[in-house]
Amino acid sequence: MLKRAATHIKKLSTPFFNDITGAVSGISNALSGQQVSSQEGKVAAELLKKSPFEVNDSPQEKMKRDPLSFSQIQYPLDLTDEQLGHYIIFYSLKNKFSGKNNKDFAVAQKMGFATDKGGKQAGPHGTAGSINDIRKQTGNFKEVKTDNSVLSKLPTHTQVTSAIALYMPAGTKVSYGANYEAEATNMAGQIARTIGNARTASDKTQMAMEIAKGAATSVGDFGKKALGELGNAIGAGDPVQLVSKAFGVAINPNEEQFYSGPSFREFTYAFDFHPRSQKELEAVQNIIFLFKYHMHPDLDLGITGGRLFKVPSEFEIHYAHLGGPNEYMNKISKCALKAMDVNFGPEAQFSAFEDGAPVSYKMSLTFQELELMTKQKIYEGH
Numbered sequence: 001m002l003k004r005a006a007t008h009i010k011k012l013s014t015p016f017f018n019d020i021t022g023a024v025s026g027i028s029n030a031l032s033g034q035q036v037s038s039q040e041g042k043v044a045a046e047l048l049k050k051s052p053f054e055v056n057d058s059p060q061e062k063m064k065r066d067p068l069s070f071s072q073i074q075y076p077l078d079l080t081d082e083q084l085g086h087y088i089i090f091y092s093l094k095n096k097f098s099g100k101n102n103k104d105f106a107v108a109q110k111m112g113f114a115t116d117k118g119g120k121q122a123g124p125h126g127t128a129g130s131i132n133d134i135r136k137q138t139g140n141f142k143e144v145k146t147d148n149s150v151l152s153k154l155p156t157h158t159q160v161t162s163a164i165a166l167y168m169p170a171g172t173k174v175s176y177g178a179n180y181e182a183e184a185t186n187m188a189g190q191i192a193r194t195i196g197n198a199r200t201a202s203d204k205t206q207m208a209m210e211i212a213k214g215a216a217t218s219v220g221d222f223g224k225k226a227l228g229e230l231g232n233a234i235g236a237g238d239p240v241q242l243v244s245k246a247f248g249v250a251i252n253p254n255e256e257q258f259y260s261g262p263s264f265r266e267f268t269y270a271f272d273f274h275p276r277s278q279k280e281l282e283a284v285q286n287i288i289f290l291f292k293y294h295m296h297p298d299l300d301l302g303i304t305g306g307r308l309f310k311v312p313s314e315f316e317i318h319y320a321h322l323g324g325p326n327e328y329m330n331k332i333s334k335c336a337l338k339a340m341d342v343n344f345g346p347e348a349q350f351s352a353f354e355d356g357a358p359v360s361y362k363m364s365l366t367f368q369e370l371e372l373m374t375k376q377k378i379y380e381g382h
Contacts, residue, residue: 071137073111073286074165075273086168086326088269089138091316092294093157093334098310102298105131108161111286131161138163141318141325144334146371157314157334162290165320169269172319174330176373177263184253265369267317267332272346273361281357288342288363295337312336315367331381335367 072089079087094104108114114131135141146152275281298310315337319329343362345351351359373382 071134072163072165073283073290075271075280075283075287076167076276077280077283079165079167085322087165087320088168088172089141089318089320090164090166090291091135091141091160091318092162092164092290093314093316094159094161095157095298095311095313096159097156098298099300099302101301102310104161104294104313107290107293111162111290113162131159134160134163138165139318139320139323139325141316141320144316144332146334148372148374148377149370156311160316161313162294164287164290166269166271166287168319169271172269172329174267175265177265179260179263180257181260182255183258184255262372262374264372265332266338267335267367267369268364269367270362270364273363274359275357281353284361285357288361291337291340291363291365292342295340314370317367327381332367333369333371333377333382335369337365338368339366340364 074087092104094102098104105114108131113134135143143158146155273284273287275284294313294315297312299306300308300310315335317332317335319326341362341364345358345360346362347360353359371377
């Protein structure tokens with residue numbers, strides 16, 4: 001009987017050993033110069049880790065082996081595996097002046113990031129640690145430092161209280177802007193033009209003539225402007241404008257464009273959620289709640305009696321690839337969540353599960369960067 005059982009086990013295991021032998025042979029061929037497809041390589045790696053009697057892991061079991069899934073709330077649940085790999089991670093940063101009525105740590109506890117205000121943490125799947133380790137447990141993402149702010153040396157938001165990872169949406173972009181304002185230089189512009197003409201004069205006589213001509217024009221323009229303003233002041237209208245129109249001419253105000261600084265960048269992201277399980281539905285609900293919660297302020301009910309707001313949380317945004325920063329994408333400085341739209345059931349007809357939860361959601365987020373860009377920041381990758 002034992003002999004028959006051994007024979008039966010041998011028959012069952014033979015196909016598995018053949019698979020392993022083939023996979024190992026394929027790897028050996030690759031090392032000797034023959035090419036093997038990446039898919040074959042993955043199969044070989046999986047087979048080498050299995051015993052002959054193991055069954056294929058379910059998607060849920062594979063997700064449990066994903067170290068990132070233990071330290072962030074994410075959508076979809078298989079976001080960080082090799083099939084997707086590209087995602088955005090959002091850190092919320094607590095206002096350290098938010099006061100004793102602030103609920104950030106209570107929310108962190110509710111979402112599984114912290115067990116108490118002291119910072120002891122048990123992640124969404126039970127991983128132990130400190131709330132200070134959220135950044136470390138979600139990948140190699142360095143803390144964002146702001147330089148172009150008068151309060152750069154006195155940061156108000158440093159404590160990470162939550163981490164949200166979402167798939168990379170289509171159309172992700174960055175825009176850069178520079179502000180220039182037109183201003184009439186009037187007499188000053190005429191003087192500047194006179195100086196320029198004088199510098200290019202061929203000799204001293206010509207230079208003197210250019211200066212005299214420019215001075216006369218400047219005085220004339222100034223006199224015309226003063227006359228027009230005087231007419232308007234006494235209610236007689238602007239005679240200079242009237243004469244100019246009669247002769248079909250207009251005074252050149254010598255307008256110039258003056259640089260006033262760079263624009264603050266904005267980042268808008270749109271996400272579609274179609275939960276495939278109860279667990280994924282809970283993740284979507286938690287994601288919506290966290291963004292909604294952290295974009296709003298606290299109300300100071302202490303000495304001011306509600307006259308002051310406590311500034312909302314700030315956000316760090318990192319483009320990620322397989323657990324680390326995507327160096328091919330632009331960096332982003334600290335941001336405030338400026339606008340958020342949630343569409344419950346964006347299809348033509350509203351649909352819900354048996355418990356009333358919508359079967360789909362659409363969320364749009366608009367972030368305002370809190371730091372102006374300079375050449376130094378662009379050099380650093382922004």
